[in-house]
Amino acid sequence: MKKTLAWVATAVFMGTILMWSPKAQCALEAGRSLYIDKCALCHGAGGDGKGPAGDALSPKPTDFTSSQYWQTPNNQRITAATLNGVGAMPAFDLDAQEMKGLIDYMRTFKK
Numbered sequence: 001m002k003k004t005l006a007w008v009a010t011a012v013f014m015g016t017i018l019m020w021s022p023k024a025q026c027a028l029e030a031g032r033s034l035y036i037d038k039c040a041l042c043h044g045a046g047g048d049g050k051g052p053a054g055d056a057l058s059p060k061p062t063d064f065t066s067s068q069y070w071q072t073p074n075n076q077r078i079t080a081a082t083l084n085g086v087g088a089m090p091a092f093d094l095d096a097q098e099m100k101g102l103i104d105y106m107r108t109f110k111k
């Protein structure tokens with residue numbers, strides 16, 4: 001009996017945890033680590049295009065904090081640029097889910 005109760009308590013506990021961490025939050029977190037890992041070097045940890053390796057490039061890496069930038073691009077354009085590369089930027093091999101989290105995270109840079 002005690003054991004059953006413990007199991008039920010554990011199940012309820014786990015369920016609550018799962019409900020508290022909605023999928024969107026996970027995708028954003030995954031996007032953040034992808035960005036830091038693969039993009040921050042050029043685009044900057046804060047998305048301002050001033051990453052340590054960005055300075056030497058011409059044209060400079062895109063500034064994702066600019067609200068002007070976000071007027072034009074849609075997810076398709078960002079995805080195409082990331083998967084194919086553009087200018088001095090190499091292509092990245094990411095799947096659709098990774099791309100979505102990444103874009104969601106990049107949108108948080110917008111001022």
Ligand code: HEC
Pocket residue numbers: 034035038039040041042043053054057058059060061062073077078079081082086087088089090092102
């Ligand atoms: C080696 C440096 C470098 C890295 C790493 C890099 N970028 Fe870039 N990125 C650039 C440069 C330079 C440009 C501007 C290219 C141009 O305008 O010719 C750019 C432009 C872009 C653009 C704008 C394209 C457009 O036309 O709207 C997007 C979106 C972008 N990068 C996304 C990413 C993402 C996402 C990552 C990480 C997965 C990443 N970049 C990693 C250098 C880099």
